[in-house]
Amino acid sequence: MNDKMKPIRLNFKPSITLTLMICMMGLGAAAILILPALSWQIKLLAGMAVFTAVAYAVCRHGLLWLPWSCVALRVSSRNQLQLVRRDGRVLSVDVCSDSVVTPYLTVVNCREPDAKWLACIFAPRLVILPDMLDAESYRQLRVWLRWGRARDVSGSKPSERNPF
Structure with a gap:
């Protein structure tokens, strides 16, 4: 079985609904x-x-106007998640287990590995509605969040991974 998956790149657009x-x-x-x-x-x-x-x-999550608003999301072929902010900064993050994935709303709670305690308090959180992406991209994101991220390409079992 091939351990690599096809990379995903999602570009968010402002959400009138949100x-x-x-x-x-x-x-x-x-x-x-x-x-x-x-x-x-x-x-x-x-x-x-x-x-x-x-x-x-509204400026941060709905209209994506602030420099620290997330405007894109990338999942590499090695199952690593990266957030791209409006100011161009790219954050490599881990998805927390308390993220919510539904057909009408997705909330992705992230944490930066090796972050300081203050950065843990203000960890990135993405609120994603279907009108922020095209239907196929939203489906890919939901599938990856539900099943794709559970697969670890390093070979360790899910029970051996550190959740924090």
């Missing part, structure tokens, strides 16, 4: 701020914090 979902969640959070019996200054401060968080999430 942008609208984040904005709707922000509006819901802002609406909830109206209910408590707090002074208007505290509500305004909390509302500004919600607006800032929504704007950041």
